[in-house]
Amino acid sequence: MGLENTLKSVGPELAAALPQGDGAWFKNSHLRTLNYYIFSMIILASANGYDGSLMNGLQALPQWQSFMNHPSGSWLGFINAAQSLGAMCSLPVIAWSANKFGRKRTLLVGYFWLCLGTGLQVGARNTTMFVIGRLSVGGVTSFFAMPAALLITETSYPTHRGIATSLYNTGWYIGSAIAAWATFASRNYTDGQASWAWRIPSVLQFLIPLCALPGVLMAPESPRWLTAVGRTDEARAILTKYHAGGDANSRLVTFEMAEISNAIEAERLNETSTSWLDLIRTKGNRHRLLISVTIGIYSQWNGVGIVSYYLAPTLAAVGIKSVTQQTLISGFIQIWNLIFAVSAAFTVDRLGRRPLFLISCIGMLTCYIIISGLSGSFDKTGVASIGIAVVPFFFLYFGFYDIAFTPLLYGYTCEIWPYELRARGIASMTFSTQTALFFNIFVNPIALDAIGWKYYLVYVGILIIVTVTVYFFYPETNGHSLEEMVRVFDGNDIAPFQSKSGLVEDEKPGEVLLVENA
Structure with missing residues (x-):
């Protein structure tokens, strides 16, 4: 999938975390x-x-x-x-x-x-x-x-x-x-x-x-359901296996787990x-x-x-x-x-x-x-x-x-x-x-x-x-991940999950830096 179509599909933040050159x-x-x-x-x-x-x-x-x-x-x-x-x-x-x-x-x-x-x-x-x-x-x-x-x-x-x-x-x-x-x-x-x-x-x-x-x-079972019931290790293992091909240090998996965990936490709060x-x-x-x-x-x-x-x-x-x-x-x-x-x-x-x-x-x-x-x-x-x-x-x-x-x-x-x-x-x-x-x-x-x-x-x-x-x-x-859909429908009704996710937007559009939560 080309860069333009990727941006249309998931938006710039998630697109920046996707692995490059996998064909x-x-x-x-x-x-x-x-x-x-x-x-x-x-x-x-x-x-x-x-x-x-x-x-x-x-x-x-x-x-x-x-x-x-x-x-x-x-x-x-x-x-x-x-x-x-x-x-x-x-x-x-x-x-x-x-x-x-x-x-x-x-x-x-x-x-x-x-x-x-x-x-x-x-x-x-x-x-x-x-x-x-x-x-x-x-x-x-x-x-x-x-x-x-x-x-x-x-x-x-x-x-x-x-x-x-x-x-x-x-x-x-x-x-x-x-x-x-x-x-x-x-x-x-x-x-x-x-x-x-x-x-x-x-x-x-x-x-x-x-x-x-x-x-x-x-x-596999849904990683989002596993995360919601507290089985985060299993959720991470599934994402690592099927989304990252076994790469435990995958930037994509870190992004997804942070996004999923904090979106669910924000919903519950x-x-x-x-x-x-x-x-x-x-x-x-x-x-x-x-x-x-x-x-x-x-x-x-x-x-x-x-x-x-x-x-x-x-x-x-x-x-x-x-x-x-x-x-x-x-x-x-x-x-x-x-x-x-x-x-x-x-x-x-x-x-x-x-x-x-x-x-x-x-x-x-x-x-x-x-x-x-x-x-x-x-x-x-x-x-x-x-x-x-x-x-x-x-x-x-x-x-x-x-x-x-x-x-x-x-x-x-x-x-x-x-x-x-x-x-x-x-x-x-x-x-x-x-x-x-x-x-x-x-x-x-x-x-x-x-x-x-x-x-x-x-x-x-x-x-x-x-x-x-x-x-x-x-x-x-179009152009939003599941967790980002709050931007379309909720506005300020739900606190943006990005504020707690450990994902910090860079000054350059379409790029993100992944940082560890304190």
Whole structure:
């Protein structure tokens, strides 16, 4: 990474402490190992993505429709939303566990829910058993998502953090792509094998998290959590091993340990970690909470719920009713999503968070206006070419969604909160996401049945509100380490950690001197 990009990524103080001349990260064994562990946690997001795309594909399969007695309206909405309900119920426990027992131990609990939920869905003998399985999958979503995002944020190499955390949620599309193509491949099972058309895609939900398990088991615990519970020697050892390649005298490790220790001390001295009420106690935290809640809601209330969970009926509404065509389009959309989301994640440090948000919002709004117009025209005329024209705009819409609301949902939320409140902040974002998702999924089929394409106009209005909110309330966070984020949000509400960190700024801009604490 060049000097200019490094400064954009972490700012001048931390940049000055980074080792020089080590070359690309893949030439260093300690960074290769660390990034393997991080990649293992990134692809855990596939479990959530698999579920979303799986339900989309299953709705296109007559075999699943027959087994579930052709659900529609509110009942179909509840089946799809059951996963979100399960996720919401477990969130307060996860935030407490992540702070009490550590990020890694909490994450591993997700594998229990994965086995339970997958087993119930695959072995379902009736609709009730299938729905209970989906409730259990909600535990997977929460126990994987929040601890994994925390671990990635708090263990990544400084210049990799922004990209690595943004990449986390792109794993959603690894799972969704596999689910979409699995249902496409199994769509023609008939007669005695008919139920395997949906049971095979259900069992594959376990595949990617199983592949990730070795990396997850070997990954280190968060140095920030270890420091917060008084295990500073272990925290230093982890940073020395994975950030400095074993160099015990590393300038970078000295900088990071001073920064982490004194930031946590400053937070505690300012009483920022006593309860959930601290999320609203200061102006800076209220600003953070506003972002966390709105980004969760807006990630679902921007029209993505219709195309993500109800693509089959949406395509049928514009004349595309073939099971093969529906599952094929679903498969290609997931690949498209993965490409755009990953590409955007690699640009977060270069372009910045705020430009990506604004481009995303304006692009989605434009696409939804066009989709609404084309859908309305097809409804009145029935001309097939107009209905087909909707499909490329679905792809364009997803492309704009993916450049911000996929990578930055966790990436942005993780970095804006101080350590003591980070787990609760992410829990707040996840709760608002799952609440919006539950409402959205439950209401969408009812609204689509009632007013058809006119329902798209509701999201046109919401996207206008989303764009205005982002413009006025989402600041740029590029160029700051996690501990330096207080400069963006808190101002003078929290004493700057630099005053106690043992880091003294030199007179020359962009340089620091490391001195020992007295």
